[in-house]
Amino acid sequence: MFTKLLIANRGEIAVRIIRACKEMGIYTVAVYSEADRESLHVALADQAICIGGPRAEESYLDGGRIVAAALATRAQAIHPGYGFLSENAEFAALCQKHGIVFIGPSAEIIAKMGDKDTARRLMKENGVPTTPGTDILKDAKEALEAAGKIGYPVFLKASAGGGGKGIRLVERPEEMERAFQTASNEAEKAFGDGRMYMEKYLNPVKHIEVQLLADEKGNTVCLGERECSIQRNNQKLIEESPSPAVSEEARKKLMETAARAARAAGYVNAGTVEFLMDRDGNFYFMEMNTRLQVEHPVSELVTGVDIVKWQIRIAAGVELDFTQEDIQVRGAAIECRINALGAGKVDFFHIPGGPWVRFDTFLYQGYDIPPYYDSMLGKMIVYSSTREEAIRKMQSALCELVVGGARNNIEDQIEIIRDERFKKGDYYTNFIASLGKNGA
Known part of the structure; x- marks a missing residue:
C-alpha cells in the first residue's frame, strides 16, 4: 500500500480523497493554485504545494507541474479526482513515465474509451446495444445525408466530448451545417479534437x-x-x-x-x-x-x-x-x-x-x-x-x-x-x- 499520495484536484473531491487516505493511514499531499491558498483541502492535507496561478490552465491542468510536485514530495501515487486531468491519457502516461502510480485505468484505456467513436465500435463488436447512429463524420454534408437516413431529430456529438460540450440537437435539415460547425469548433477548443459523430435523438429517455x-x-x-x-x-x-x-x-x-x-x-x-x-x-x-x-x-x-x-x-x-x-x-x-x-x-x-x-x-x-x-x-x-x-x-x-x-x-x-x-x-x-x- 502507498505511504504518500498526492491529490491532483481541489474542492469537495480533494477533501473526500484526503479523508479516505487518513482512514487508510496514507500521508497526503495537496496541490493548490494561488486562488486556493485558503481552501479547505490545503488545510486538511499533511503537506501542500502551490503549483501556479489562479486559472486552471496555470495550475490544475498543468500535468508537468503536478508530476513535479509529486516527485518533489516523494508521493508514490496521484489521485486525479474528477474533472481537470482525470481522463487525460497524456497525464496518465506522464505519471507512468516518472514512476508514479496514476489512480485510475491505464493511459491506453483512457484514450480508447475517451474516443466515443472507438468506444461505440468496441461495444458493437462485443454485443453491447448502442444507440442508432454513425461513425465519424467527414463534414456537415455527410452529416446531412446520415440524418436523412436515421430520421430527425438527431444528436451531433464530439468523439472526444464530455461534460456536455460538443453536443448539439438538430431537429431540421436547415440547422445541420451551423450546428455541425458550432459543435465541432466547441469540441476542438475544449478537447483539441473536433471530430463529430451522430446518434438518433431518443425522447423521452x-x-x-x-x-x-x-x-x-x-x-x-x-x-x-x-x-x-x-x-x-x-x-x-x-x-x-x-x-x-x-x-x-x-x-x-x-x-x-x-x-x-x-x-x-x-x-x-x-x-x-x-x-x-x-x-x-x-x-x-x-x-x-x-x-x-x-x-x-x-x-x-x-x-x-x-x-x-x-x-x-x-x-x-x-x-x-x-x-x-x-x-x-x-x-x-x-x-x-x-x-x-x-x-x-x-x-x-x-x-x-x-x-x-x-x-x-x-x-x-x-x-x-x-x-x-x-x-x-x-x-x-x-x-x-x-x-x-x-x-x-x-x-x-x-x-x-x-x-x-x-x-x-x-x-x-x-x-x-x-x-x-x-x-x-x-x-x-x-x-x-x-x-x-x-x-x-
Whole structure:
C-alpha cells in the first residue's frame, strides 16, 4: 500500500480523497493554485504545494507541474479526482513515465474509451446495444445525408466530448451545417479534437449509469445503477440509486452488460458505463467514464462499498475481496448538487444533520468563492430505507441548508424534489425543459 499520495484536484473531491487516505493511514499531499491558498483541502492535507496561478490552465491542468510536485514530495501515487486531468491519457502516461502510480485505468484505456467513436465500435463488436447512429463524420454534408437516413431529430456529438460540450440537437435539415460547425469548433477548443459523430435523438429517455470496480486479476463487480436524468444543459443536477424505473430483472441485465463492456475494454479501477433507456425499458450504451464520478456517494450508500478506498487499493495491486454475489442494493440514496450562481463570500453557513444526512463540501464561513472553477459548492446526500422517506429527508435537508452570501440553486432543487413527477419517478432528461425555465 502507498505511504504518500498526492491529490491532483481541489474542492469537495480533494477533501473526500484526503479523508479516505487518513482512514487508510496514507500521508497526503495537496496541490493548490494561488486562488486556493485558503481552501479547505490545503488545510486538511499533511503537506501542500502551490503549483501556479489562479486559472486552471496555470495550475490544475498543468500535468508537468503536478508530476513535479509529486516527485518533489516523494508521493508514490496521484489521485486525479474528477474533472481537470482525470481522463487525460497524456497525464496518465506522464505519471507512468516518472514512476508514479496514476489512480485510475491505464493511459491506453483512457484514450480508447475517451474516443466515443472507438468506444461505440468496441461495444458493437462485443454485443453491447448502442444507440442508432454513425461513425465519424467527414463534414456537415455527410452529416446531412446520415440524418436523412436515421430520421430527425438527431444528436451531433464530439468523439472526444464530455461534460456536455460538443453536443448539439438538430431537429431540421436547415440547422445541420451551423450546428455541425458550432459543435465541432466547441469540441476542438475544449478537447483539441473536433471530430463529430451522430446518434438518433431518443425522447423521452432516461439517463441510467452503472458503477463498477475492476481489479488487475480480471474481477469485475457492478455496484448497481444510478438514475441521472435530472439535467440542465446536459449537466447532472440530481442523482439517485437505485433508479425508480429499473426492475430487479432489468438491473441484473444492466449490470451484466456493463461488466461485459468493461471486460471488452480490459478495464481496471473504478469506472461508469452510461446508458440511455427508453419508455419500453430498452437501453443503449452511451459512453464509459474512466474516472470517479461526482455522484459516486449514492452507490456507496446503497451497497456499503467505499469506492474511493477501493480505487486506491486496486491501484496498489490489491484484489477485490468481494464478488458480484456479495453486492446487495439496499434502501435509497439521493444526491443534489448545490451550485453557485456567481462569485461571493460565505457570510453564514449551516449544514443540516441527522442520521444518514451529509453535505460533501469545501465551504466554510468566511470563504471567498473563486470565479475560476466549476460552480459546484457541494453535494447534499441522504439515505433511507425507502425512496419515499429519502425524498422527505432530502426536502428537509435542503430547507435546512444555508449558504449565505453566495447566490445558489438550493430553492430550485427544493422545487424539483417536491415535483409530483419526481416523487413518482416518472421523469426523463427533458424534465428541466418541461418546467418552462432554464432550471436549477
